[in-house]
Amino acid sequence: MDILLGILAILITLGLAYLMSNDKKNINYKGIGVMLVSQLLITWFMFSTEVGRAVISGISGVFNKLIEFGTEGIMFVVGGFVVEESGVFFFNVLLLIIFFATILSVLTYLKILPTIIKYVGGFISKITGLPRIESFNGVNSIFFGQSEALIAIRSQFHHLTANRLYIVSASAMSSVSAAIVGAYILMLPAEYILVALPLNMFSALMVASIIAPVNVSKEEDYVDISNVTEDKSVFEAMANGALEGGKIALIVAAMLIAFIASLALVNWIIQFIFAGVTLQQILGYILAPIAILMGITPNEVIEAGAIMGTKIITNEFVAMLEFQPMIDSLSEKTVGIVSVFLTSFANFSSIGIIAGTVKGIDNKKAAIVSQFGMKLLAGAILTSILSATVAGLFL
Numbered sequence: 131m132d133i134l135l136g137i138l139a140i141l142i143t144l145g146l147a148y149l150m151s152n153d154k155k156n157i158n159y160k161g162i163g164v165m166l167v168s169q170l171l172i173t174w175f176m177f178s179t180e181v182g183r184a185v186i187s188g189i190s191g192v193f194n195k196l197i198e199f200g201t202e203g204i205m206f207v208v209g210g211f212v213v214e215e216s217g218v219f220f221f222n223v224l225l226l227i228i229f230f231a232t233i234l235s236v237l238t239y240l241k242i243l244p245t246i247i248k249y250v251g252g253f254i255s256k257i258t259g260l261p262r263i264e265s266f267n268g269v270n271s272i273f274f275g276q277s278e279a280l281i282a283i284r285s286q287f288h289h290l291t292a293n294r295l296y297i298v299s300a301s302a303m304s305s306v307s308a309a310i311v312g313a314y315i316l317m318l319p320a321e322y323i324l325v326a327l328p329l330n331m332f333s334a335l336m337v338a339s340i341i342a343p344v345n346v347s348k349e350e351d352y353v354d355i356s357n358v359t360e361d362k363s364v365f366e367a368m369a370n371g372a373l374e375g376g377k378i379a380l381i382v383a384a385m386l387i388a389f390i391a392s393l394a395l396v397n398w399i400i401q402f403i404f405a406g407v408t409l410q411q412i413l414g415y416i417l418a419p420i421a422i423l424m425g426i427t428p429n430e431v432i433e434a435g436a437i438m439g440t441k442i443i444t445n446e447f448v449a450m451l452e453f454q455p456m457i458d459s460l461s462e463k464t465v466g467i468v469s470v471f472l473t474s475f476a477n478f479s480s481i482g483i484i485a486g487t488v489k490g491i492d493n494k495k496a497a498i499v500s501q502f503g504m505k506l507l508a509g510a511i512l513t514s515i516l517s518a519t520v521a522g523l524f525l
Contacts, residue, residue: 132425132522139423139519140166143512147340150505153293156343161258165332169520172332176325177524183321190320197312200229219451220383223313227382228375231309234273235371239361243273244282248353260335261346263289266353267298268331275307275378276475277487282358284491292498293342297335299488299499299506303480304334304513306446306473309375310382314473317450318457322469322521329517330474337512341505382447385479389444390451410452413439424471424515425522430464438471442511445477463525471518476510 144162151157175182204225237243251266258265263286271279279302290298306314306327314323361367397408417435426434433456441449449472457465475483481503489496499506 135423136425136519136523139420139425140516142423143516143519144336144340147337147509147512150341150508151343152341153343156345157340158259158343161260162336162339164258165336169329169332169517170523172328173325173520173524176321177521186321186324189324190315193312193315193320196230196233197226197316200226200312203229219386220379223316224379224383226312226316227310227379228372230312231375231378232368232371234309235359235361235367235374236364238359239364239367241358244358247273251353254335258335260339261294261344262353264294264297264301264335264339264344268301268335271301271305271334272327272331273308275309276302276305276480276483278307279305280484280487280491283353286353287492287495289346290495291344292502293344294346295488295495295498296342296502296506296509297338297344299484300338300341300509300513301331301334302487303476303484303506303510304330304337304474306330306475307378309378314446314450317454318469318472319465322466323473325521326470326473326517329470329520330513333513333516333520334510337509337516341509385445386447386451389448393440393444393448409443410436410440413443420515424467424519425525426464426467427461430460433460434464434468437468438514441472442477445479446472446474463522466525467518467522470521471514474510474514474517476507476514478507480510481507 148154148157176186177183204221208221208225234243247269248266251269252262254260254269255262255265263283267279267283270282274282280298283298311323311327359367361370393409397410400407400409400412411432414432414434414436417439418431421431421435421438422428437449437453437456440452453468453472460468484506485496485499485503488499
């Protein structure tokens with residue numbers, strides 16, 4: 131029964147994307163089919179085979195070791211503070227972003243990551259028929275945040291039509307930055323976070339390719355990685371990566387303060403009118419039907435829906451912090467589905483981040499992004515539902 135519901139959820143998700151499509155005649159059904167099969171194979175391999183579980187365990191081990199190294203640096207700076215037993219979220223989680231951002235910056239300067247991303251993106255383009263820029267950006271979005279992923283293709287922006295701009299923006303919004311994956315792993319099970327990364331890449335490309343199909347000539351379809359960084363040395367890359375990571379950590383901290391405080395205010399207002407009712411509970415009931423289709427058991431759909439709704443109206447960090455204490459009391463399947471759903475930037479604030487980044491690259495393109503802002507969020511939410519549903523089929 132769960133498998134049938136999951137298949138139905140996938141069909142409904144892709145069907146809603148089809149209804150939103152602005153060019154139904156040119157949808158690349160072959161490419162979408164290839165990506166869906168790829169998703170299923172990846173998830174089956176990761177969750178259902180010994181080799182796949184070993185791969186996840188190995189990658190998780192690498193992240194945990196990097197977290198240990200990052201903690202060494204954090205403790206040198208803040209080790210003299212006396213904190214509560216549970217620690218301080220800013221020190222224990224957010225400051226790790228600085229170290230991960232530094233590593234990414236160095237790997238980018240050495241052209242290791244850009245080269246890998248270029249060829250993996252080229253392979254995806256070849257098997258799916260998607261343009262190279264969109265495929266490159268989809269893979270690039272696994273490693274870099276919304277702004278960085280778009281900036282990496284700024285030299286090709288003049289080639290991007292409205293539909294192509296929608297696809298690259300959707301990939302950026304539907305992913306997460308590798309710089310903050312370490313922070314996520316400290317809050318949620320690592321295996322679900324890591325599986326969500328490739329699933330979201332394919333889901334974003336599938337949903338966006340249905341909503342905004344593209345056909346491009348070979349002359350307009352090339353990837354240039356020669357200008358992905360302006361750093362002149364490894365040490366400059368380290369310094370700039372650390373500064374960027376520090377900025378991200380402070381931004382996340384500021385957003386958490388604002389969103390959690392605002393959520394408390396909204397709940398106070400709601401409870402003043404309806405005693406005992408919270409915004410999370412309302413969102414839980416609204417999203418309960420979707421949660422059931424995704425494979426979550428009926429007795430857990432309200433809690434799961436509340437967390438998913440919180441992520442959409444605030445951000446993934448707020449939702450993860452609320453979800454973390456609930457993990458031990460929920461089934462493994464629910465934990466896996468919700469964890470995958472939370473691992474993306476699909477929320478209202480991301481619309482502004484995407485539009486602001488594009489504005490910094492090309493003013494005219496920014497006007498186009500602003501026009502399809504809500505459509506971009508709708509597609510990103512469908513992406514999260516699709517990824518979480520696929521994961522749920524193998525849990």
